[in-house]
Amino acid sequence: MVSLLSAIVTADHPVDDYRLVAKSRDFTGKVVLVTGSSSGIGAGIAKLFALMGANVTVTARTTDKLRSVARECKKLSPYRLKPLEVTADLTKSSDLKRVIDETVKTYGKLDVLVNNAGIRTTPTQITHSNLMADWDRLYALDLRAVLEMTHEAAPHLLKTNGTVINISAMGGIAPATFNLIYGPLKSAVNMLTRVLALQLGPMGVRVNTVNPGATQVTEKLDPPVIWEKTRSFVPMKRLGQPLDVGFRHHKNRS
Ligand SMILES: *[C@@H]1O[C@H](CO)[C@@H](O)[C@H](O)[C@H]1NC(C)=O
Numbered sequence: 741m742v743s744l745l746s747a748i749v750t751a752d753h754p755v756d757d758y759r760l761v762a763k764s765r766d767f768t769g770k771v772v773l774v775t776g777s778s779s780g781i782g783a784g785i786a787k788l789f790a791l792m793g794a795n796v797t798v799t800a801r802t803t804d805k806l807r808s809v810a811r812e813c814k815k816l817s818p819y820r821l822k823p824l825e826v827t828a829d830l831t832k833s834s835d836l837k838r839v840i841d842e843t844v845k846t847y848g849k850l851d852v853l854v855n856n857a858g859i860r861t862t863p864t865q866i867t868h869s870n871l872m873a874d875w876d877r878l879y880a881l882d883l884r885a886v887l888e889m890t891h892e893a894a895p896h897l898l899k900t901n902g903t904v905i906n907i908s909a910m911g912g913i914a915p916a917t918f919n920l921i922y923g924p925l926k927s928a929v930n931m932l933t934r935v936l937a938l939q940l941g942p943m944g945v946r947v948n949t950v951n952p953g954a955t956q957v958t959e960k961l962d963p964p965v966i967w968e969k970t971r972s973f974v975p976m977k978r979l980g981q982p983l984d985v986g987f988r989h990h991k992n993r994s
Pocket residue numbers: 768769770793794795819821846847848
């Protein structure tokens with residue numbers, strides 16, 4: 741037992757492996773598609789990949805905000821690469837396919853798919869009159885679109901030994917009274933990710949989920965009391981920021 745343990749503790753990799761990890765922060769020549777990238781976590785992730793040299797596709801339903809994120813990406817890119825902007829509603833199969841098609845047509849391939857698009861409901865009770873309508877609306881984007889996006893992207897990712905990253909949420913791990921709809925859907929995202937990792941891993945495609953806790957995705961916190969309370973639960977006494985999510989997921993690559 742003792743010798744086994746010491747074998748694990750002293751195990752190390754050749755220095756070239758360390759160099760490879762350092763280099764893994766350079767996305768020059770890589771193509772990254774980030775859904776829901778007109779604001780919040782998705783915008784943060786798109787900007788970080790741009791900064792690391794990737795060719796990026798940004799996509800969301802609203803064209804204006806997408807344009808301004810694309811401009812910021814271009815400013816951050818060491819090569820001044822202008823992201824491909826695709827306005828799309830991912831609950832529509834034709835829109836979703838267009839996002840993948842235009843990416844592959846423009847850049848010739850796809851290396852990283854970040855399934856970030858999602859909506860949150862306001863706190864929902866079991867007696868809520870619009871319960872099922874709210875469920876259907878969230879299900880279409882937070883769960884169904886993630887699976888369809890991955891389904892459509894898989895053939896391209898298999899060619900590049902690509903990566904899928906799902907942005908899920910702590911709400912999918914820990915139950916909270918206000919997460920009647922969001923919690924179960926994110927929980928399903930987590931399990932889908934694990935099953936997909938089993939399916940695609942042996943073929944060279946890694947599938948991972950990032951489960952952010954409370955993250956500040958808008959400048960104004962609404963309603964302020966809830967966010968103040970949330971902040972008090974966080975060990976560091978501050979809310980997460982989009983950059984925290986991008987960075988964490990990036991570290992997970994190694
Ligand atoms: C980005 O994409 C363009 C268009 O396909 C290509 O010419 C360029 O080499 C790519 N740049 C990088 C750094 O990947």
